[in-house]
Amino acid sequence: xxxxxxxxxGLGHRFGQRRVLNKVSFSIEPGEFTxxxxxxxxxxxxxxxxxTRLYAQREGTIRVFGMDIREQALQCLALMGVVFQQPTLxxxxxLEQNLFYHCALHGLxxxxxxxxxxxxxxxxxxxxxxxxxxxxxxxxxxxxxxIARALLHRPRMLLLDEPTVGLDIASRQFMLxxxxxxxxxxxxxxLWATHLIDEAGDDTRVIILHKGEVxxxxxxxxxxxxxxxxxxxxxxxxxxxxxxxx
Amino acid sequence: MRSIHYLRCLxxxxxxxxxxxxxxxxxxxxxxxxxxxxxxxxATGFQFVLGVSIIPPYDxxxxxxxxxxxxxxxxxxxxxxxxxSLSMVYDREMGSMRVLMVSPLPRWFLLTAKLFAGVIVSxxxxxxxxxxxxxxxxxxxxxxxxxxxxxxxxSGLMLGALGLLLSSAIRQLExxxxxxxxxxxxxxxxxxxxxPLWHVKEASLLLYRICEINPFTHAVELIRFALYxxxxxxxxxxxxxATVVFLALAVYGYDPAKGLMARRGGE
Numbered sequence: 001x002x003x004x005x006x007x008x009x010g011l012g013h014r015f016g017q018r019r020v021l022n023k024v025s026f027s028i029e030p031g032e033f034t035x036x037x038x039x040x041x042x043x044x045x046x047x048x049x050x051x052t053r054l055y056a057q058r059e060g061t062i063r064v065f066g067m068d069i070r071e072q073a074l075q076c077l078a079l080m081g082v083v084f085q086q087p088t089l090x091x092x093x094x095l096e097q098n099l100f101y102h103c104a105l106h107g108l109x110x111x112x113x114x115x116x117x118x119x120x121x122x123x124x125x126x127x128x129x130x131x132x133x134x135x136x137x138x139x140x141x142x143x144x145x146x147i148a149r150a151l152l153h154r155p156r157m158l159l160l161d162e163p164t165v166g167l168d169i170a171s172r173q174f175m176l177x178x179x180x181x182x183x184x185x186x187x188x189x190x191l192w193a194t195h196l197i198d199e200a201g202d203d204t205r206v207i208i209l210h211k212g213e214v215x216x217x218x219x220x221x222x223x224x225x226x227x228x229x230x231x232x233x234x235x236x237x238x239x240x241x242x243x244x245x246x
Numbered sequence: 247m248r249s250i251h252y253l254r255c256l257x258x259x260x261x262x263x264x265x266x267x268x269x270x271x272x273x274x275x276x277x278x279x280x281x282x283x284x285x286x287x288x289a290t291g292f293q294f295v296l297g298v299s300i301i302p303p304y305d306x307x308x309x310x311x312x313x314x315x316x317x318x319x320x321x322x323x324x325x326x327x328x329x330x331s332l333s334m335v336y337d338r339e340m341g342s343m344r345v346l347m348v349s350p351l352p353r354w355f356l357l358t359a360k361l362f363a364g365v366i367v368s369x370x371x372x373x374x375x376x377x378x379x380x381x382x383x384x385x386x387x388x389x390x391x392x393x394x395x396x397x398x399x400x401s402g403l404m405l406g407a408l409g410l411l412l413s414s415a416i417r418q419l420e421x422x423x424x425x426x427x428x429x430x431x432x433x434x435x436x437x438x439x440x441x442p443l444w445h446v447k448e449a450s451l452l453l454y455r456i457c458e459i460n461p462f463t464h465a466v467e468l469i470r471f472a473l474y475x476x477x478x479x480x481x482x483x484x485x486x487x488a489t490v491v492f493l494a495l496a497v498y499g500y501d502p503a504k505g506l507m508a509r510r511g512g513e
Contacts (some may be wrong), residue, residue, distance in 0.1 A: 002336025052348045056501075078350035084339035092269045093262070104258020105349035 003066030005030045005189030012047050013212075020046045024060070028191055030156065031185040034237045035200040036193040037236060038209035044193040045085055047209070048161045049060055064157060072177030078106070083146050085162040086194075092137040097124065099135060099149055099219070101117040106153035113152070120148035120177075141170030147178060158182070158190040159215075164199065172199070195210035195234045206232070208239055215239045255351055256359045261365035262332065275372050277325060277489040278378065281318035285382055289314050290324035301442055315384045316470035317439025319394075320462060323368045323402045324434065330364030335416055356496045361410055361493065365402035370399050386473040388485055397482075401465035404485045406475075407492035408461075414499025437463040444471055460508030461488040 006148050007027035013020050021043045025223035028034050038044050049055040051062050053073050062069040064076040066144060068157060103113030121127055123215060124144040126137075143163060158179065164172040176199060182188045192199070200206045200220050208216040208223075216223055216239045219230050289311040293378055300307060337343040357406065376384070376391065386394075411428065434440075436456050443463070446453040458461050464481035471478040 010475060041495055049476070052344070054344060074350040074352065080348075081346075084341060084344055085406055086344075088341040088345050090266070090342055097262070097265055101258050102261045102345065102349075104254050105351070106345065106349075107248075107254050109254065198290055207475070 003063065004028060005032070005065060006159075006191060008047070008051075008060065008062045009063075010060035011047065011050065011057070011092065012063060013043075013050060013055065013057070019212055020048075024209070024212070024214055024216055026191045026207050028157075030126070030189050031183055031187040032205065033180050033190050034192065034205045034207060036191055036207050036209055037195070037197065037200060038193070039195050039240075040111075042195075042209045044209060044222075045161055048082070048084075048193065051159060052077065052080070074207035075159060078153070079156050081153070081158045083150050083158070083163045084159040085165065087135045087142060088148070089142055089145060089149075092133060093138065094131050094133055095121070095145055096130045098145070099152060102149050102179075103152055108153065114132075116152050116154075117148075120151055121145075122173075130181040134230045140167050140174075143167055143171060143175060148176060151182070156188060158188055160192045162182055162194055163192065164194065164196065172196075197236055200232060210237060210240045252351065252355060253375070255349065255355070256362060257361040259346075259356075260363040260366055263367055265497075266333070267367045269428075273384065274328065274371065276324055277329075278374055280325065281321050281375055282284075282378060284314065284321070285311055285379065285384075289382075300456055301444070303471045303476050304399050311382050312384055313442070314440055315379055316473060317434075317437070317466045319372045319375060319398070319469050320401055320405075320437075320439060320466045321434060322371050323398065324405045324430060324462065326368035326371060326403035327364060327402060327407075327409040328430060329350040329409075330360070330406060330414035334360065334413040352498060357410060357497055357500060358369065358493065361403060361406045364406045365399055365410075368397045368402040368406070369395070370401075373470070387475065389475045390473040393475045394469060394472040397468040400482065400485045400489070401469060404461055404465060404489040404492065405487050407496060409490045411499060414496050433462040435458060437466055439463075439466045461485060464488075 006237075011023050011024040012022050024047065028032075036044055036047070040116045046055065050057045051064075051069065053069065057070060062076075065080050069074050082159075089133035090101070094103070099117045099121070100110075100113055106114070117126075121130055125145060126141060126144060127150075129137060129141065134145070134178065137145070146162075147163070150160075160179065164175050167175070179188075179190050179192065183190050194200075200221075202221045202224075204220050205218065206216070206220050206223060207214060216226075218226070223235045223239070224230075224232055227235040227238045229238050255333070289309075293310045304312075334343065337346070343449075347353065349356065376394075408429075436453065437460050438446075438457060443454060443457055446457055460497070461484055464478075466485040467478050468481040468485060471481070
């Protein structure tokens with residue numbers, strides 16, 4: 001059996017005395033679209049920061065296609081595409097310049113970069129804005145570019161941290177459809193962190209993270225069934241409260 | 247990662263730095279105006295206050311403006327080095343630092359690439375200053391313009407590495423301004439940029455000793471000698487050592503497992 005695209009085992013993290021992640025374990029297979037659902041402060045961004053070596057990982061393991069991120073950080077990073085919660089485009093550079101910069105950081109030649117940029121920008125429907133400064137683009141357009149950017153080096157695993165925050169309904173749907181399509185058609189694995197419950201469809205696998213711990217992990221329909229809740233939102237609330245009360 | 251990947255990354259980081267620089271024309275303008283103000287006003291005013299004797303590398307009495315020109319070039323490099331590190335703090339606040347840090351290359355290389363990119367911009371500004379300084383008859387021999395290039399690069403690297411180190415220790419932009427005051431001005435004034443060190447020695451032996459160990463003094467002297475086609479080996483050695491130390495500490499500072507980022511809990 002091949003290694004999962006992304007696997008965390010007993011992952012923990014603390015800031016000083018404050019524990020933000022505690023024994024988090026789950027794995028994602030290639031082609032799987034998984035929603036990491038949690039309220040603000042649940043530990044989602046910390047998990048992403050550990051997975052992208054922005055924070056030093058001390059407790060537990062993170063593996064990307066079987067490789068330990070502590071031992072083979074560079075190989076792991078090469079296989080991952082990341083969309084950060086915080087916008088990370090350079091506003092004073094053009095859309096194209098931002099993307100060329102990313103390609104250079106991943107060691108792509110100028111020609112190869114130009115071809116991939118043309119393809120990805122076309123896919124997110126911003127072909128005519130390539131030379132515009134990012135500052136002139138709307139929030140939704142910027143987010144689309146960040147998705148396009150995360151795909152330029154052809155990763156096999158996508159990490160998306162609250163990618164739709166602040167977007168209108170159409171842009172949100174576009175982002176979701178695009179990533180689901182990539183998982184279905186191109187076998188990418190995606191971990192989509194969000195606090196917006198309606199971003200998980202009935203057929204989606206959902207991992208509920210609350211106060212640094214995994215509270216539930218399963219299909220959305222399954223979680224609804226288990227909790228006998230009328231909706232995922234109600235199931236989420238039940239799961240989060242149950243443990244808090246316990 | 248093959249070596250071509252490293253090269254492409256370096257070029258990419260340099261292009262970005264250059265594009266950012268072009269977008270901030272005010273930065274270029276002020277980077278040039280600052281030393282020119284010193285040259286046009288300060289040097290003229292002090293012309294007859296400070297006596298400059300014949301000291302190497304000059305073989306005759308020189309006007310004060312010629313004496314302070316290397317110091318002003320080093321000043322450009324220092325401001326630029328600090329500003330490009332300031333942009334690291336800005337990048338960190340704006341999030342674009344994350345893009346750099348998650349690229350699949352070793353962190354030391356990414357920081358060094360950033361440093362080199364800043365130095366390219368600094369060196370071009372230094373040459374722009376030398377071109378304008380011709381108006382004040384600051385005319386080193388033609389070969390001085392070539393010989394000064396490695397001195398500019400080395401000095402730029404040292405000052406950029408210092409800036410990088412500071413940026414690794416600073417969390418917010420506001421803090422950077424105060425550190426600039428505590429670093430830039432003392433380094434500039436406690437150096438041979440504005441007055442020959444023998445003058446300082448006459449006034450205060452302690453200050454003289456401080457000036458002597460100040461790496462900025464060595465940047466100024468390396469540039470001063472290089473403009474006349476001469477190498478100042480002690481200064482070169484000090485600058486190489488200081489660059490390596492500052493860069494190593496900066497890499498340590500940016501290491502999430504060991505440095506200041508770890509103590510702060512990230513970013």
